[in-house]
Amino acid sequence: MRPDIVLKIKEEVKKQFDTGFLQEVKYPEWVANIVPVPKKMGRDFNKATPKDNFLLPHIDTLADNTAGYSLFSFMDGFSGYNQIKMHSEDIEKTTFITLWGTFCYKVMPFGLKNARATYQRAMVTLFHDMMHKEIEVYVDDMIAKSRTEKEHIRVLRKLFLRLRKFQLKLNPTNCTFGARSGKLLGFIVSKKGIEIDSDKVQAIQELPSPRTQKEVRGFLRRLNYIARFISQLTEKCDLIFRLLKKHNPSVWDDECQKGFDRVKQYLSSPPVLSPPRPDRPLILYLTVFKNSMGCVLGQHDESG
DSSP, rough: OOOOHHHHHHHHHHHHHHHHEEEEEESSSSSOOOOOOOOOOHHHHHSSSSOOOOOOOHHHHHHHHTOOOOOEEEOOOOTTTSSBOOOOGGGGGGGETTTTTTEEEOOOTOOOOOOHHHHHHHHHHHHHTTTTTTTTEETTEEEEEEHHHHHHHHHHHHHHHHHTTTOOOOOOGGGGGEESEEEEEEEEEESSSSEEEEHHHHHHHHHHOOOOOHHHHHHHHHHHGGGSSSHHHHHHHHHHHHHTTTSSOOOOOOOHHHHHHHHHHTTTTTOOBBBOOOTTTOEEEEEEOOSSSSEEEEEEOOOO
């Protein structure tokens, strides 16, 4: 292993041990070699772990529930997963060996198969009475929302008391309080509605033309995340979608390039999705093409 990586591992182990996240193990029944990767760990342990199917919020729905308010506070849990203690019987199952000793986690480490579902379940259990009314929660991201300053202060006070009660900590460097708009999981939410984060738009516009199926999938995966912002997306990218057919593969040609360029041009001025107004009628628009169809539920506003 490279010396610089060895030093980084030692530094991280020391930091987590000093923080109280790790404890030393003398005679472990479980042990795994350390695998230095940026995020994931516990590969063998994850293979033996049944999947927890606790549902995470749908990101589009979460953004819909957040937009339309006047004030927002965006909060991030401090080492979120590490704030949940491991069950005493399972602590040694997280044991790993290093050059400086054998350790295991006293808290839930990042990289475990069910860490995200476990954290979301904990948040729902603790904040279910506030969710979808005063706050939204997506794993370790928390958003407080309100229509007035007075209401916002009340919501934050209630939230902070709850956090203190259950000894949960926020990362102050990643928190923004009392904002009129802010980033939320790849989108910008505000009183006027939902917009695509400009960083995501720029990343797509800077993509070169895909030349392999893997690159085509990567491009379409990016578009799928923001699909509802792109009118007639399937029609624009129909020939590109066909490149992924197993039994009738195509090649990237001039027509595919035109569709690729049309999407980029469309994203140079993407729409804002506004929350519905209860005092105005809803209108269903349908579009039917030879190979696809689409619909959108909308309303007329001051701009038409």
